[in-house]
Amino acid sequence: MKAEILAVGTELLMGQIANTNAQYISSKLPEVGLGVYYHSVVGDNPDRLQESLKLALERCDVVITTGGLGPTQDDLTKETIARAFGKKLVLHEESLNDIKSFFIRVGRQMTSNNEKQAYMPEGCIILENNNGTAPGCIIEEGSKTVIMLPGPPSEMKPMFDEAVMPYFKKKSKFLIESRFLRVFGIGESAMETLIMDLIDGQLNPTIATYAKEGEVTLRVSAKIKDGESADSILNPVINEIKERTGECLYSDADQNLDEVAAKLLIEKNITIAAAESCTGGLISEMLTNIPGISKVFIGGAVTYSNESKSELLGVKKETLQKYGAVSCQTAAEMAEGIRKRLNTDISVSVTGIAGPDGGTAEKPVGLVYIGLSSEKGTITKELRLSGNRKRIRNVTALNVFDIIRRHVMGLEN
Amino acid sequence: MKAEILAVGTELLMGQIANTNAQYISSKLPEVGLGVYYHSVVGDNPDRLQESLKLALERCDVVITTGGLGPTQDDLTKETIARAFGKKLVLHEESLNDIKSFFIRVGRQMTSNNEKQAYMPEGCIILENNNGTAPGCIIEEGSKTVIMLPGPPSEMKPMFDEAVMPYFKKKSKFLIESRFLRVFGIGESAMETLIMDLIDGQLNPTIATYAKEGEVTLRVSAKIKDGESADSILNPVINEIKERTGECLYSDADQNLDEVAAKLLIEKNITIAAAESCTGGLISEMLTNIPGISKVFIGGAVTYSNESKSELLGVKKETLQKYGAVSCQTAAEMAEGIRKRLNTDISVSVTGIAGPDGGTAEKPVGLVYIGLSSEKGTITKELRLSGNRKRIRNVTALNVFDIIRRHVMGLEN
Known part of the structure; x- marks a missing residue:
């Protein structure tokens, strides 16, 4: 079955x-x-919308429109499509009540043009909008299906997930189920070589790799017919990939590395602090984005100058003089300093040159040292990263979350 | 003149x-x-691409394609479009040399399929690619123009800006010039009311408003004919808007508020430190994203717990006990503490409840205190923000950058 997505909106x-x-x-x-x-x-032009709809219905079985369901005069999707199918718009009482309740809930005055949103093509399936005022709808006509969804993603996405996907799942002869495996520490080419025979050999499930700033995601997708179990098709391949990627595989549920590291800390109740130079607060910021982190994240320091490294973290002036701010010695003292200061179980540190300026022949842009301190001692790691400032900061953060994950799980670092 | 943008790529x-x-x-x-x-x-399907091209040429004067110019067998845009126009692909020696130099520059081996990228439709205008290997091109045929651009945005954007825009500027009978005015501290509806008469009254220039998380952008666009000056059409309206928005207008050059605040600090050589609770490092992170900031940004502290507020910033235990961590008193002591510690000219602080948990009837989610300390004393501000955690953190950061801007410019805070 072929589908077309037809978006309506001058703002696009x-x-x-x-x-x-x-x-x-x-x-x-x-x-x-x-x-x-x-x-x-x-x-937002009815003639061009009508032509585009006609074309889409000629070349596809399913047409999904987004946008143009709002209360203003510009919003013409429903009117235009109903006309194309020779259908009247009729008042849908339930939708009108929903719209009225919505306005009461958000404490705003309902204007009369909002009533327009409760008029729906006769005979259509109504899709409730729990996050806004415009209901969506499905028109089935012969072998063709048109689905109209609202434009704001905050309304469209839940309606699509809660109503449209189940609608298709019921009709579909088979389903595709995908699992996402996330790997850190193996490059894209190395990963392809590592699993080439699996990629080449398989029809069901299929495997696809995506590389993103320093990490690789594997999508394993199975075609599931009625009565079949997704697990029985997916698990043998997933287990084989797990075997081959070993400790580098950090999630089989499409979680980010920062999330995985943070959840391990929360789960094991390990308190943490961060001392950052070139990442400028990014690691603290990412950690504090994770719900529940306040139980274990105590605090952090962003130390951009030598003075602040000494004042906030107690890094020795001799260390800075002898080895420089960007050195494994400074990274180690930063981690130890913040851990002592905030009395946490573990701490991490970053010092490096994110660029674009500040690099030298000896210490080029992309040279970064990270550290992790715990009661077992302090380890540091040298990174040599490429790319622009943003990429260097992001990949550094990934490395820090990986060093946390490995420490908490007792893996080699 | 009508344009269509036709993207080619299965990944989309x-x-x-x-x-x-x-x-x-x-x-x-x-x-x-x-x-x-x-x-x-x-x-990446030649039949569907050919049909779509045909349709686009029927309904528009200019068709701009993106994608499908790469070296692989899937990349068929050039071949398909050349065939549609009955044109041969011929070797373009200069492009071949450019591709060869590109590979030498990035230190990678050129494979033979990269040569394909130097074969161009006969008689076309070649668009150099300074950021990749695939050149773009322009085919002019009767009243129709087809422009082919590479798919990766890092290659497409510079090629579009450096070659396609000048190509159209030469041909156009008039140009549209736009200025973007950025305003903080006036809501979208208030803004519309404030300039309604200007919006209604004007044909040239036109004014449009866009709201984005806590701030409003105004686009003022003028149609400029040969010999006319953009300034003479734009400036009277822009000056009138400046008059009405007063100190709330922070940029007439489409700069972000963090950028404006950071540049003021750098320009006036005012050193700064930050003490953050609920923003978790976001303010330090945003500041350290601005090139040149290391001259004035000394460091920051992320103090998520009461202990870290006392230990890193010297916030008094009595203050925390009496007023709570989320209070103007704590915000003030945080700002004063980090300023003293890092010996900076000014400092900012944030403490609040970003949610989703942690709110009470007395101190609900969205209650945030920010502070600014300088030799003139310490000011604090209470914010009551709505939205989710991410929005509350972002709007808090905007308020902090605004308090910095106002302090440095000597405006009321």
Whole structure:
């Protein structure tokens, strides 16, 4: 079955926003056996929308529209599509009540043009909107299906997940189930070599690799027919990959490395502090984005100058003079300093040259030292990273979360 | 003149990436008098690409394609479009030399399939690629123009800015010039009321407002004909808006508030330190993203626990007990503590409840205190913010950068 995603909205054609709705929907439809063949975008113009709809229905079985369901005069998707199918718009009482309750809930005055949103094409399946006022709907006509969803991603995504995916799952002869394995410490080419025979040999499940700033994600997807178990198809391949990637595999549930490290700390109740130079607070910021971290994250220091390294962390002036701020000795003293100061179980530290300036022949941009201190002692690691400032900071943070993960799990560091 | 942006790439239809190229190009084309009427996306399939190209040429004057210019067998844009125009691909020696030099520069081996990228449709205008191997090109045929650009944004954007925009500027009978005014401290509705008469009354320039997490951007756009000066059309309206928005307008050059605040500090050589609780390092992280900041940013502390507030910042235990960690008193002592510790000209502090947990009836989620300390004394500000954790942290950071800006400029705080 072929699908097209047709976005309606002048703001997309003006470049004010990117079409992330199409991306989101496209990433999900293969799970229910639908292939996305086209994306298209038109403005809030009924003629061009009608032409685009006609074309989409000619070339695809399923057309999913986003946008144009709002209360203003510009919002014409429902009206235009109903007309194309020769359907009237009729008042849907339940939707009207939902819209009224929504306005009461958010404490805003409902204006009369919001009523327009409760008029739906006759005979359609209504999709409730729990996050806004515009309901969505599904029109089934012969072999064709048109699904209209609201434009704001905060309304579109939950409606798609809660109503559209189950609708297709019921109809689909098979499902695609995917697992995402996350690996840190093996490059993309090395990873492809490592599992080449698995990629080449397999039809079901299939394996795809994606590289992203210093890490690799593997997607393992199985086609599941009625009565089959996803696990029985997926697990043998996943176990084989786990065997081969060993300690470098840090998640089989598509979690980020910072999340995995933070959850290990929370689970084992290990308190932590961070001392950062070139990452400028990024590691503290990422850690404090994880819900529940306040139980174990005590605090951190961002020490950009030599003075602040001495004053906040107690790094010795001789160390800075003899080895420099970017050295494994300084990284070690930073980690030890913050741990002592905040009396935590473990601590991490970063000092390096993120660029674009500040590099020398001896200490080039991308040279970073990270440290981890615990009652067992202090370890440091030298990184030599490439890319721009942002990439160097991000990959450094990943390395710090990996050193935490390995320490907590008792793996080699 | 009507334009369509036709993206080629299965990765877009799989939802691996969003079509940010279309957004970028769409945001720029109005400046050269081109209206974007359609976006479309097809996979790496020559038949569907050919059909989509045919349709685009029927309904638009200019078609800009992105993607499919790479060295692999999947990359078929150039071949398909050349065939549609009945043109041969011929070797372009200069491009071949450029590709060879590129590989030498990045120290990688050139493979034979890269030569394919130097074969271009006969008679086309070649667009150099300074950031990759695939050149772009322009085919002019009767009243229609097709422009092919590479897919990776890091190659597409510079090629578009450096070659495509000048190409259209030369041809256009008029240009659109836009200025972006950034305002903090006036909500979107208040802003619309404030300048409603300007929006309603004007044809040239036109004014549009965009709201984004706690701030408003105004775009003022003028249609400029040959011989006219953009300033003479734009400045009267911009000056009127400046008059009305007063101190809340922080940039007339589309700069972010963190950038504006950081540049003021660097320019006036005012050293700064930060003490953060609920923002968890975000303010230090944003500041240290600005090039040149190391001259004035000395360091910061992330103090998530009461102990770390006392240990790193010297916040008094009695203050924490009497007023609580989330209070203007604690915010003041945090700012004073880090300033004294790191001996800086000024310092800022944040303490609050970013949620989702931790709120009480008396101190709800979204209650945040920020502080600024200088030799003139310490000021604090209470914020009551709405939204999720991420929004509360981001809007808090904006308020901190605004308090810095106002202090440095001697404005009321």
